[in-house]
Amino acid sequence: MKNSKWMMFGTMSVAVVALVACGGAEAGSSEQVIIYSNADDEAVEVMESTLDDKGYKGKYVIQSFGTSELGGKMMVEGTDIEADVVTMASYFIESAQASKSMFVDIASDAKPLDDGVTYALPILGNVGAIFVNTDVLEQKGLAVPKTIKDLTDPAYKDLVSFPNIMDSSTAWLLVQAIISEYGEEEGQKVLADLIKNAGPHIESSGSGPIKKVKTGEVAVGFGLRIQAIDAKKEGLPIDYIDPTEGNFTLTESVAVVDKEGDEALAIEIAKVIATEARSGLLEQYPIALYEGEQVQDEHVPAYLKKWDTALTVDLLEKHQAFFKEAQR
Structure with missing residues (x-):
């Protein structure tokens, strides 16, 4: 990943x-x-x-x-x-x-x-989740997000990081959750707003977001749930949130x-x-x-979900096209 x-x-x-x-x-x-x-x-x-x-x-x-x-x-x-x-x-x-x-x-x-x-x-098995730097949230006066859609709020502008699905399959967990919950039409808008809020913080590596959340460069990231669990165990001001759209797995x-x-x-x-x-x-x-x-x-995700059809390369390419369309 x-x-x-x-x-x-x-x-x-x-x-x-x-x-x-x-x-x-x-x-x-x-x-x-x-x-x-x-x-x-x-x-x-x-x-x-x-x-x-x-x-x-x-x-x-x-x-x-x-x-x-x-x-x-x-x-x-x-x-x-x-x-x-x-x-x-x-x-x-x-x-x-x-x-x-x-x-x-x-x-x-x-x-x-x-x-x-x-x-x-x-x-x-990899599972996706939101993770936050609690210190940065407090400093910026930001509410703790409960959903992926929450991260489209303009208050999170330039304070969100997630991977690019063209480079990292970790991002596929994010895209699956958005399409599953909101459908392709509304989901396209949610993803477009999320991309706009992330700005320069769309990462080519699946580990990129947790690194930026750890350093406080951003307040919120999306990536592998275990990354946030490990960071929290290290005593860092990191917490993880299971988005209601679903903890999708690969x-x-x-x-x-x-x-x-x-x-x-x-x-x-x-x-x-x-x-x-x-x-x-x-x-x-x-x-x-x-x-x-x-x-x-403590490690069982609250909203564990799987895509309703078999995951294939063809489906990944379809969702990559969905992502590229949202970038326009």
């Missing part, structure tokens, strides 16, 4: 070597699994520590991409992609499988709540690329990420994805 952190210079092997220099496994090993991921730093750290603890240190490297960049590679390259394992927004994995048939089945005893698919296992899953029968180690690693790393990921992203999982009451 973040922007690309690695620029694609030269060949992909150069990028892998760069990662190795930062502490990854030795490049060139025939037993080395290449993992492409769009996950946030916190999730990557959980995956790495779990894999290392389970005896896979030196047998994998992880390369990070933005959602759009990695999705584009999957849709263009299919099974020719260099990665052996992909952790990615579930809707992109499903769209890539429908278009390219690029993933193999992963047998698992784990039972996803949404019944899942045979070729991918969910690993984490899941990320792990899948194994079809390498014509040479996937045994990749499947092992994918299963470790989906099962053994799940407890750590659930702490960071407290959304139950499997039968039997429990989330602490």
Whole structure:
């Protein structure tokens, strides 16, 4: 759910070597699994520590991409992609499988709540929310917002930050909530007013808004709920609000690329990420994805919602067009 952190210079092997220099496994090993991921730093750290603890240190490297960049590679390259394992927004994995048939089945005893698919296992759930800097709200004499629409009040001019859906899928949580609650006609006006209020604070990264709320550059942001929960635990003057329009969710899953029968180690690693790393990921992203999982009451969003149809790349592109129209 973040922007690309690695620029694609030269060949992909150069990028892998760069990662190795930062502490990854030795490049060139025939037993080395290449993992492409769009996950946030916190999730990557959980995956790495779990894999290392389970005896896979030196047998994998992880390369990070933005959602759009990695999705584009999957849709263009299919099974020719260099990665052996992909952790990615579930809707992109499903769209890539429908278009390219690029993933193999992963047998698992784990039972996803949404019944899942045979070729991918969910690993984490992102949920959107409003978050505020309580000190800045008090200094500016602003009311605590209860809805996304509240943020269109001119009183919040230049004091609101949220991600750009053209760059970050975190913004899709915002757009889904607006369209679901207000429809496309009224929703277009709500989004246009929100864009106007944000001014220069529409961010290319999903973590951009929480950074600006933490520093007090803006009073209010929209992003991942867990970001505000973590900031509040750190003792910062940050609080989070579940907007009545809904806490929409996006899941990320792990899948194994079809390498014509040479996937045994990749499947092992994918299963470790989906099962053994799940407890750590659930702490960071407290959304139950499997039968039997429990989330602490304080972390359960008040208005948890899902889009009423399957999330697809086509739907994302439609909502991106909706966003661009509101910018005019």
